[in-house]
Amino acid sequence: MGFTININGTPRSVDVDGDTPLLWVLRDVLGMTGTKFACGQALCGACTVHLDGSAIRSCITAIDSIGDSKVTTIEAIGATSAGERIQKAWLDREVAQCGYCQSGQIMSATALLTDNPHPTDADIDDAMSGNICRCGTYVRIREAIKLAAQTRVKEG
Structure with a gap:
């Protein structure tokens, strides 16, 4: 079809x-x-x-x-404001190790910031709970999301 x-x-x-x-x-x-x-x-x-x-x-x-x-998809997420901020924060906080899960992590984080520009730790944990990182970079993922949210506050 x-x-x-x-x-x-x-x-x-x-x-x-x-x-x-x-x-x-x-x-x-x-x-x-x-x-x-x-x-x-x-x-x-x-x-x-x-x-x-x-x-x-x-x-x-x-x-x-x-x-x-x-x-x-991840190929175009940087064209959005939240996606661009997330990608920059990911680099600033050196989130990726093996990198396999990162496209999914970035997509979930971008959706979170688009819906909730000022997430709490609980909001982040809830939004990211379905994403597994076998390298265990969860602390850096949370830090990157917070950084991206703060960047928006400074911009706007």
């Missing part, structure tokens, strides 16, 4: 079965490998993308459920 989906502001046509997970459309059909596969059960967060601005797990999101929604 053919589907047209809006990815990073561009309509893309794909010929896949309707139950094909968005993750496989992104990675295998469109060659966008920034979104990672890990658990395949929406438990780790590595496959996180935005659907109309909300963080979702692309490994369990069937392509036929997307409709006219807008998909944003």
Whole structure:
């Protein structure tokens, strides 16, 4: 079947079965490998993308459920104000070690700051709880999110 989906502001046509997970459309059909596969059960967060601005797990999101929604991936997240601040804070706080989970972490953190520009530690923990980092950089992740939130306060 053919589907047209809006990815990073561009309509893309794909010929896949309707139950094909968005993750496989992104990675295998469109060659966008920034979104990672890990658990395949929406438990780790590595496959996180935005659907109309909300963080979702692309490994369990069937392509036929997307409709006219807008998909944003790690490849385009820096074009948003919150995404740009998160990426800079990630570098400033040297969050990444192995890096495998980082695209999902950044996508979840960006969705958090977009919805809540002044998150508390509890807000951060709640928003990031579905993202696993096998290197254990959780303290630096929280610091980076706080830095990105403070940067917004200074800007605005």
